[in-house]
Amino acid sequence: MGSASKQSKQGSGKGRSGSRDDQAADRRARIAELRAVEERRDRRNKFISIGVATVLIGGIVGVGGWIALDAKKKQDDKKAAAAAADKARQDAANVPIEGVQTFDNLSRNHVTTKVTYAQTPPVGGDHNPVWLTCMGNVYDKPVQNENAVHSLEHGAVWVTYNAKATPDDIKTLSEKVKVTPYSLMSPYPDEKGTITLNAWGTQLVVDSATDPRVEQFFTKYVQGPQTQEPGASCSSGAMQ
Structure with missing residues (x-):
């Protein structure tokens, strides 16, 4: 009886130890999963940030490019108008005016x-x-x-x-x-x-x-x- 009782106690101890090991493994698994989720979220946020920045930079570059093109067009129009006025004066200089x-x-x-x-x-x-x-x-x-x-x-x-x-x-x-x-x-x-x-x-x-x-x-x-x-x-x- 004494020996059976002792074996029973030892078996019970191993069961509790196994349970604690299983719980620790579960915690490690959950922690690993949480870390994986967090890393995926960080990567997703980073991609979103990069995408937003790319769009913003593209928009800024686009607006800047449009402003530059608009300024160039106005400058070209001004030059064209001046050239047209000069040509009109040159043409007029060659046309006699009656009565002058x-x-x-x-x-x-x-x-x-x-x-x-x-x-x-x-x-x-x-x-x-x-x-x-x-x-x-x-x-x-x-x-x-x-x-x-x-x-x-x-x-x-x-x-x-x-x-x-x-x-x-x-x-x-x-x-x-x-x-x-x-x-x-x-x-x-x-x-x-x-x-x-x-x-x-x-x-x-x-x-x-x-x-x-x-x-x-x-x-x-x-x-x-x-x-x-x-x-x-x-x-x-x-x-x-």
């Missing part, structure tokens, strides 16, 4: 005294050292001939008119001058024609601001081939 008179051998001395001019309004000759500001300026009173002639030397077109010009004529011409650098406008009571367009050595008389030759004259002679001092300023001069 030209005058040669005009002196260009700077003087501070009054000058008697051969044309009315004058289109060249000796003139004041200070030009009349001509960046689209519309003067409502007569200006000094000597200052205006200096502006013509710089490539400006000077629009003059007398009392026969209608309010609509004056309005139309004023609007044209105001948006045209290297142009100016003023009344000229003593001129014979209703409206006179003046450039250096060049003059055209018209009866109405709607005459198509007005636009042709501006296109051809604003900073045109008659300009004596290309690139000279038309700003910061006399104002009357």
